[in-house]
Amino acid sequence: MARDRNDEIDFQAPVRRVLIVLVALLLFALFLLWRIDSPRVERFRTALVDTVVPSFEWALVPVTKVVDMVEGFQSYARIYEQNQELRRELQQMKAWKEAAVQLEQQNAKLLAQNKLRLDPKLTSVSGVVLADSGSPFRQSVLLNVGRRDGVVDGWATTDGLGLVGRIAGVGETTSRVILLTDSSSRIPVTVQPSGQRGMLAGDNTAAPPLEFVEAPDEVRPGDRVVSSGDGGVFPAGLLVGQVAQGPDRRLRVILAADYSRLDYLRVLRSRPAERITEGVGLVGAATAEPAEAEAEAEPGAETAGDG
Amino acid sequence: MVDPVSANRVGYRLVFLGLAAAVFFLRILPLSTEPVGWPGPDVLLCLALAWVLRRPEFVPAAAVVAVFLIEDMLLMRPPGLWTLLALLATEFLRDRAVVLRDIPFLVEWLLVAALVAAMLLVNRSILALAMVPQAGLGLSLAQYVSTVLAYPVVVLLSHSVLGLRKVAPGEVDELGHRI
Secondary structure (H helix, E strand, O other): OHHHHHHHHHHHHHHHHHHHHHHHHHHHHHHHHHHHOHHHHHHHHHHHHHHHHHHHHHHHHHHHHHHHHHHHHHHHHHHHHHHHHHHHHHHHHHHHHHHHHHHHHHHHHHHHHHOOOOOOOOEEEEEEEEEEOOOOOOOEEEEOOOHHHOOOOOOEEEOOOOEEEEEEEEOOOOEEEEEOOOOOOEEEEEEEOOOEEEEEEOOOOOOOEEEOOOOHHHOOOOOEEEEOOOOOOOOOOOEEEEEEEOOOOOEEEEEOOOOOOOOEEEEEEOOOOOOOOOOHHHOOHHHHHHHHHHHHHHHHHHHHHHO | OOOHHHHHHHHHHHHHHHHHHHHHHHHHOOOOOOOOOOOOOOHHHHHHHHHHHHOHHHOOHHHHHHHHHHHHHHOOOOOOHHHHHHHHHHHHHHHOHHHHOOOOHHHHHHHHHHHHHHHHHHHHHHHHHOOOOOOOHHHHHHHHHHHHHHHHHHHHHHHHOOOOOOOOOOOEOOOOOEO
16 A cells, blocks of 8 residues: 555656646746736736625725724823814814805805806715735725726726725726825825826825826925816815925825725716817817707706705 | 545645635725735745645645636736746745755744745746836835745744644554555
């Protein structure tokens, strides 16, 4: 019996070696294929993530919630200070609310006078964060909305307040959001009030640096940073954060979105800006029809505004 | 009737796959989406190396390939490359398992540290050759340090909790064969 076993091993070893070499070559070929035809492999990867991760959803969501609750429980220890802090903030917020209400009324009045049509393209779809990238080198999260909800690559994602990232990779029921902090993220931004344009380039730190600013002297720490909409796909005017200057005197942006708890994200539906290609069509009979349609739509809009 | 030796082996293989799944599950939990200053260890790699050094038959090459390829795919790494390196590293240890059985732990630790460093170096050079954008060197080195530091912990837990230990010289399995 012992001899049989040894014979078997002698026979198996070379076959095994050949198989290992074959598998190694296949793996390297896979890497090369990914390098050459990245979109195809990435589509496969998205499809794989789309089937694997949602099947963990029953466990992922409760475990995350439980850990959040434990963390919340720990913070009860300093509940008194928190209470004081919240009271102060509430006081400030009341002042802001007053200002906002006044502005809203003023805005409504001006809109009614101008019959201004606001850009209707910014509707949104919200999703729950299922998983993060799992790797310290990649900053991305997986949302539970996908192609069946109409999500398209490149759309902006916010947490309700500030910009969080952009969609990169859409599966049937999931989509991946590359966060602004990822080292492959580049977002065109405008610094207000100076109006300087720049690029927000993620570098795996919590406060990504602001690059390619034309006149950095005009940018001050504390300035608001909003998305500029350059490049078409991204809507303009979304709040990104505040400028800060690091110890190395580089301009960085403190993000407005609360990256420590991303649980629900809002994906903004944006359509690429319409291009006017036909020069002739703008002048003549064709323009009369939209004007009529507008006139028909207006009474409805006005009643809605009054109510 | 199930043969107790192969039942034990199948059991440990399943434990390995289960551990890999658990590690993966914990990593993708969206607990903190902020960038970390000091990345955690690559526990899966520690696990594979430690197990191959102790009982190579519990970690077949197919399991290594499957686990690392899935990790490559789900963690958005370039697919195949890290799997290939993990396969080569485990095969390197597997071929020398009989010799390495007798080395003291400190030497084993140094060996693993050198092996992981080599993997990291080859990985980064191939990525650089293929002109793939990569994370900063500092972050990779930090992860390397945590991985090397985590290795003894993984070995200790495998030993104490799962009862995974090296084969003693002259030890025989339940059927009386030398291992």
